[in-house]
Amino acid sequence: MFAKIDELKQRLDALRPLPPGLVKNLRESFRIEWTYHSNAIEGNTLTLLETKLVIEEGITIGGKRLKEHLEAINHAEAIDFIEELVANKEHLTEHVLKQVHYLVLKSIDNENAGKYRTYNVRISGSSYTPPHFLHIQDEMNQLFSWYETNQHALHPIELAARFHFQLVYIHPFADGNGRTARLMMNFILMQHGYPPAIVKANPEQRRKYYEALEKASVKGEVTPFIQLIAACVEESLRHYLYALGMED
Ligand SMILES: Nc1ncnc2c1ncn2[C@@H]1O[C@H](COP(=O)(O)OP(=O)(O)OP(=O)(O)O)[C@@H](O)[C@H]1O
Incomplete structure (x- = not known):
């Protein structure tokens, strides 16, 4: 399943160290795209350009809610935090997960930021119901022990995708599960030297993303999501290679 990606990754790795200016440029564009798409998937109405203006220039957009601005700023900060973790070779732990979730929700919902939910939730548009809130800690312990056992055995893309799926399957937070899951998935990918996977917010990809998660949740078929x-990931790798003049 990963032969093509492994080949692209090898081509990219052969070009390392990458020119610092190019890395900075790509990092900035991924930071905006990832923030824009991840928030737009959940209904944030800022455009890509508005997201850039809010994040990079601190500009407020007329007619857009304060919450939408905070979501953009918080998400960009969460990416910075993850990049720092990767640079410092920090491990993925429950503490890190809660820190990331805290950054996603801070100033928006301080009561729930960085904490597991204390009530039951549904996922809108899905027939799957996440576990009772009283089981969350147990389920999360199992997720982290699964991660410990599998982190060196699975291909990094499978590891990252499965971690994302299992996190939204448990849906441990009152809000911000999707954004946090995509951040954690990309943390794993970046730890392994991959660029982040950006699930696009356009109606077609959003629908495919939701359908793949529904198939995984309801039928236990995770392969389509992986x-x-x-x-x-392949698209992001091609983006890097294109910037280096190695791909059309
Ligand atoms: N059938 C499904 N099974 C498991 N997870 C799903 C399913 N459908 C969607 N999801 C995940 O749930 C997320 C949305 O969850 P929810 O509507 O509860 O929003 P949330 O918790 O506020 O998080 P966010 O707003 O960041 O997505 C989606 O982004 C997706 O990752």
Whole structure:
């Protein structure tokens, strides 16, 4: 499933160290795109350009809610935090997960930021119901022990996609599950030297993303979701290679 991606990754790795100016440029564009798409998937109405203006220039957009501005700023900060973790070779732990979730929700919902939910939730548009809130800690312990056991055995893309799926399957937070899951998935990918996977907010990809998660949740078939994430990683790798003049 990952042969093409492994080949692209090898081509990219052969070009390392990458020119610092190019890395900075790509980092900035990924930071905006990832923030824009991840927030737009959940209904944030800022455009890509508005997201850039809010994040990079601190400009407020007339007619857009304060919450939408905070979501953009918080998400960009969460990416910075993850990049720092990767640079410092920090491990993925429950503490890190809660820190990331805190950054996503701070100043928007301080009561729930960085904390597991204390009530039951539904996922809108899905027939799957996440576990009772009283089981969350147990389920999360199992997720982290699964991660410990599998982190060196699975291909990094499968590891990252499965971690994302299992996190939204448990849906441990009152809000911000999707954004946090995509941040954690990309943390794993970046730890392994991959660029982040950006699930696009356009109606077609959003629908495919939701359908793949529904298939995984309801039927236990996770492969289509792993394939979807693999396609997103491939697109990001091609973006890097294109910037280096190695891809059309
Ligand atoms: N059938 C499904 N099974 C498991 N997870 C799903 C399913 N459908 C969607 N999801 C995940 O749930 C997320 C949305 O969850 P929810 O509507 O509860 O929003 P949230 O918790 O506020 O998080 P966010 O707003 O960041 O997505 C989606 O982004 C997706 O990752």
